[in-house]
Amino acid sequence: xxxxxxxxxxxxxxxxxxxxxxxxxxxxxxxxxxxxxxxxxxxxxxxxxxxxxxxxxxxxxxxxxxxxxxxxxxxxxxxxxxxxxxxxxxxxxxxxxxxxxxxxxxxxxxxxxxxxxxxxxxxxxxxxxxxxxxxxxxxxxxxxxxxxxxxx
Amino acid sequence: xxxxxxxxxxxxxxxxxxxxxxxxxxxxxxxxxxxxxxxxxxxxxxxxxxxxxxxxxxxxxxxxxxxxxxxxxxxxxxxxxxxxxxxxxxxxxxxxxxxxxxxxxxxxxxxxxxxxxxxxxxxxxxxxxxxxxxxxxxxxxxxxxxxxxxxxxxxxxxxxxxxxxxxxxxxxxxxxxxxxxxxxxxxxxxxxxxxxxxxxxxxx
Amino acid sequence: xxxxxxxxxxxxxxxxxxxxxxxxxxxxxxxxxxxxxxxxxxxxxxxxxxxxxxxxxxxxxxxxxxxxxxxxxxxxxxxxxxxxxxxxxxxxxxxxxxxxxxxxxxxxxxxxxxxxxxxxxxxxxxxxxxxxxxxxxxxxxxxxxxxxxxxxxxxxxxxxxxxxxxxxxxxxxxxxxxxxxxxxxxxxxxxxxxxxxxxxxxxxxxxxxxxxxxx
Numbered sequence: 001x002x003x004x005x006x007x008x009x010x011x012x013x014x015x016x017x018x019x020x021x022x023x024x025x026x027x028x029x030x031x032x033x034x035x036x037x038x039x040x041x042x043x044x045x046x047x048x049x050x051x052x053x054x055x056x057x058x059x060x061x062x063x064x065x066x067x068x069x070x071x072x073x074x075x076x077x078x079x080x081x082x083x084x085x086x087x088x089x090x091x092x093x094x095x096x097x098x099x100x101x102x103x104x105x106x107x108x109x110x111x112x113x114x115x116x117x118x119x120x121x122x123x124x125x126x127x128x129x130x131x132x133x134x135x136x137x138x139x140x141x142x143x144x145x146x147x148x149x150x151x152x
Numbered sequence: 153x154x155x156x157x158x159x160x161x162x163x164x165x166x167x168x169x170x171x172x173x174x175x176x177x178x179x180x181x182x183x184x185x186x187x188x189x190x191x192x193x194x195x196x197x198x199x200x201x202x203x204x205x206x207x208x209x210x211x212x213x214x215x216x217x218x219x220x221x222x223x224x225x226x227x228x229x230x231x232x233x234x235x236x237x238x239x240x241x242x243x244x245x246x247x248x249x250x251x252x253x254x255x256x257x258x259x260x261x262x263x264x265x266x267x268x269x270x271x272x273x274x275x276x277x278x279x280x281x282x283x284x285x286x287x288x289x290x291x292x293x294x295x296x297x298x299x300x301x302x303x304x305x306x307x308x309x310x311x312x313x314x315x316x317x318x319x320x321x322x323x324x325x326x327x328x329x330x331x332x333x334x335x336x337x338x339x340x341x342x343x344x345x346x347x348x349x350x351x352x353x354x355x356x
Numbered sequence: 357x358x359x360x361x362x363x364x365x366x367x368x369x370x371x372x373x374x375x376x377x378x379x380x381x382x383x384x385x386x387x388x389x390x391x392x393x394x395x396x397x398x399x400x401x402x403x404x405x406x407x408x409x410x411x412x413x414x415x416x417x418x419x420x421x422x423x424x425x426x427x428x429x430x431x432x433x434x435x436x437x438x439x440x441x442x443x444x445x446x447x448x449x450x451x452x453x454x455x456x457x458x459x460x461x462x463x464x465x466x467x468x469x470x471x472x473x474x475x476x477x478x479x480x481x482x483x484x485x486x487x488x489x490x491x492x493x494x495x496x497x498x499x500x501x502x503x504x505x506x507x508x509x510x511x512x513x514x515x516x517x518x519x520x521x522x523x524x525x526x527x528x529x530x531x532x533x534x535x536x537x538x539x540x541x542x543x544x545x546x547x548x549x550x551x552x553x554x555x556x557x558x559x560x561x562x563x564x565x566x567x568x569x570x571x
Contacts, residue, residue, distance in 0.1 A: 017333040019283075020226055022551060026459075033454045039435055042403025051431050075201050082209050086224055089206050093194035093227030142454070145551075146433070149458055152550040270518055272533035306523065307508055307547070313520040316533040 007151065009059030010112075012105035016098050018152060024090045025144045031084055032077075033142040036135070043127045043140045048120060050150040057117035063106055064113075064121040065147060066099040069140065072128070076137035088141070157181070159247035160188060160217075160235045167258040170284045170331060174211075174219045176247065179237040187213040187238045191246075192221060195229035205234070213238060228334050230254045260329055260338035263287055267325045268311060269346035274323050275311040286330045288337065291315060294322040294345060304330075317348035364447040365389065367438045371452055372423075374461040376498060378487035379427045381413075381436045382420045386447055394441045397421045402433040402454055415441075424487045430457040430501065459551045463498060465558035466507060466527075466544050474566040476532040477540055481507050483527070484546075502548040510557065514539040523547075536568035 007014045044050055044065075053061050074092040079085055105111040128136045160176040167173070179186045190211035197204045211219035225231055230252035237244040264279040278287050287305040291314050305312050305327075317323050324345040329338040365386035373382050385393055397413035400406065413421035427434045434455045440447040469480040483505060486496040499505050509522040509529055515538050522529055534540065541562040546555040 015335055017228075018550065019552065020333055024226065026552075030453055039400055039402060040405040045432070046403035049431060070196070070200060074196065082207065086206060086208075089192075089194055089197065090224070090226040092196040092200070093229045096194075096196045096199075097227055097229050145456055145459055149431075149456075149551070270513075270516065270520070271535060273520065273531075275520060307521065310510070310519050310521045313511075313522050313531075 007062075009062060009105070010056060010110065012059045012102070012108075012110040014098065014101045014105065016101070017094075018148060021091055021094045021144075022148055024087045024094075025148070028084045028087045029142070029145065031079075031081065032138060035079075036139045036142045038131070038135065038139065041127065041130065041139075042143060042146075043124060043136065044143045044146045046127075048123055050120075050146065053120055054114070054116055056112075057114045057120070059102075059105065059111040060113035060117040061120055062151065063099075063102040063111050064117065065124075066095055066102055068121075068124070068128075069144075070095050070099050073137045073140045076133050077141050091144070157186075157237050157239055157242045157244035159245040160237055161247060163233070163235055163247050163249045165233070165249065165253045167253070167255065169261060169281055169329070170222070170255065170258050170333075171220070171282075172222045172225045172253070172255060172258065174221050174233050174235070174249070176217050176235050178217050179239075179244065181239050184239045185215060187215055188217065188219075188235050189213055189238065190219045190221070190233065190235050192224050193232040193234075194227060195231075196227075198232070205232075225253070225255050228254065228256055256334045256336065258331075258334070260331065260336060262338050262341040263327050263329050265325070265327045265341045265344065267344040267346050269317065269323070269348050270311075272317050272319065272348045274314045274317050274325070274346070274348075276305075276314055276325055276327065277311050278305060278308040278327060280308050281329060284331050284333055286332065287327050288330050289314065289325060289327045290340075291323060291325045294324050319348050322347045362446045362448055364393075364440055364442055364445040366447040366450045367395065367419075367440050368450075370436070370438050370450045372427075372434075372436065372455045372460065374455075374457060376464055376484045376487055377424070377428070377430060377457050377461050377501070378422075379424045379455070379457060379461070380420055380422050381438070381452070383438050383450070385419060386440050386442075389440070389442055391417075392442055393417065395419070395421075396439050396441070397423075397436065398449070399423055399426055399434055399436040402435060407437070425489055427455065427457055428487070428489075433457075458501070459553070461553075463546050463548070463553055463555040465555045466546055468542060468544055468558055468561050470542050470561045470563045472540075472563045472565050474536050474568060475534050476530055477511075477534060477542070477563060477565065479509060479529045479531075479542055479544070481509070481524075481527045481529070481544055498546070502550075502553070504549050506547045506549075507544050508547050508554075508557075509542065509544045512541040512560070514541060514562070534565050536565050539564045 162177040191205040233249040234246040266277040268275040292300040322345045326340045326343045368384040370383040397410045398407040437449040437451045464484040467482040483499045512519045541560040543557045543560045545557045
């Protein structure tokens with residue numbers, strides 16, 4: 001049958017429907033990015049781009065990033081705009097659904113973490129902790145298309 | 153008097169083809185207009201956001217006893233839903249949906265389908281069921297079920313070309329919907345067969 | 357930076373217009389200013405600390421500036437900014453929203469080449485090229501930028517007025533078993549699923565199948 005979008009991270013194969021995450025994000029992208037005045041710092045793409053991550057480390061980085069967004073980011077993104085909050089809830093619940101699947105892979109040792117992914121993720125956390133928590137969360141949410149572009 | 157306003161009862165979900173509606177029984181207060189408000193809570197809110205609830209503004213202080221929650225049930229996780237009533241300054245407790253709702257349980261109906269033979273060409277027209285839907289179309293020469301062919305159709309704006317037909321044998325078609333977000337298919341539609349006839353459609 | 361006194365109204369609606377990743381900055385003149393307004397432009401890569409001036413768009417009187425070269429890496433995202441000058445006065449810098457070439461570009465329809473025989477038509481589709489620095493530069497098809505690119509092809513039988521629809525991933529389509537001596541009109545659209553992008557439909561190319569040879 002027509003497959004769900006199957007993401008291959010080495011031995012870890014995960015079916016994800018990115019279409020809804022993308023459309024929810026596209027609906028609030030301009031609003032969220034306008035709340036982030038800091039042009040000179042990126043959480044995900046500088047100094048090291050996600051595109052430089054070796055394929056063997058992609059699963060681990062993806063697992064770390066989905067945990068990062070679910071555990072740290074979404075809860076600090078509440079806005080005064082009910083429509084934006086509902087879209088954030090939609091993205092957060094979709095991320096939670098994917099995070100669960102990545103956790104399965106991790107438990108089955110199909111999502112191994114190498115040195116590079118540990119370094120990369122440490123850099124992302126350092127970028128994140130370099131800002132106050134609300135600014136960091138809003139900036140991370142505004143960079144979701146960087147994550148989605150890299151994943152797809 | 154100012155008796156406590158009863159919470160809405162018989163709260164349930166009607167979910168078909170990824171369209172989800174919350175319904176409840178009306179709260180009756182003689183001579184008064186009762187209004188209702190709906191909120192939802194996803195698994196994320198329960199586990200990571202202090203069990204917070206999110207109002208659905210299209211269903212805030214409405215008089216209807218049904219709310220379209222499709223836009224907000226947009227992840228394949230377990231959702232809680234609740235409704236309360238308001239009459240003037242009086243407000244009821246929340247009435248909650250018994251158990252969770254996960255859209256994976258939506259009922260999927262077979263697609264409406266029309267098969268056309270246009271000359272030697274086999275075509276199918278399918279009902280547009282929204283962006284969440286794709287269609288898996290199977291077609292075969294009658295009697296050769298073992299050599300069934302499949303086509304995935306995402307765009308249904310006009311007649312979709314399946315194949316060319318030899319003159320003479322009947323060609324049969326059936327279709328099912330596929331929803332990528334929940335990775336589920338509907339059952340198949342009725343089979344329809346046509347035959348190529350030098351440019352005129354012939355129904356069998 | 358020794359800027360002049362900045363009380364001039366600001367440039368308006370500063371935004372990127374991007375087609376096939378030819379990324380051009382556009383803006384409208386400040387309200388109420390006639391001729392004589394000059395502009396300068398700068399841009400920055402999101403996440404990198406500095407603004408970079410665009411010398412070719414310094415003291416210009418037009419209201420656009422081609423930044424395709426500066427924004428050609430579609431794994432990055434960008435901001436651009438414009439400042440206006442008139443009679444010794446200047447405006448504030450006015451910025452775009454964050455520009456993501458991969459998701460924010462528009463895609464042209466595919467080019468079509470259509471031929472026919474007595475009973476069939478053959479259609480060859482070509483995706484547009486990504487913008488390139490110079491005509492001699494290496495041509496990069498948008499197919500390479502968007503690997504999931506597909507074509508939706510519409511074929512209209514002018515006699516029966518019936519329209520058929522094909523969705524294909526490769527770039528050729530042969531429609532056999534047609535009626536001789538009949539006109540068919542073909543148009544096509546590009547459809548990308550990740551990210552979700554689609555072009556408009558191309559203009560229609562009409563062609564007739566050859567007349568049946570007398571036995």
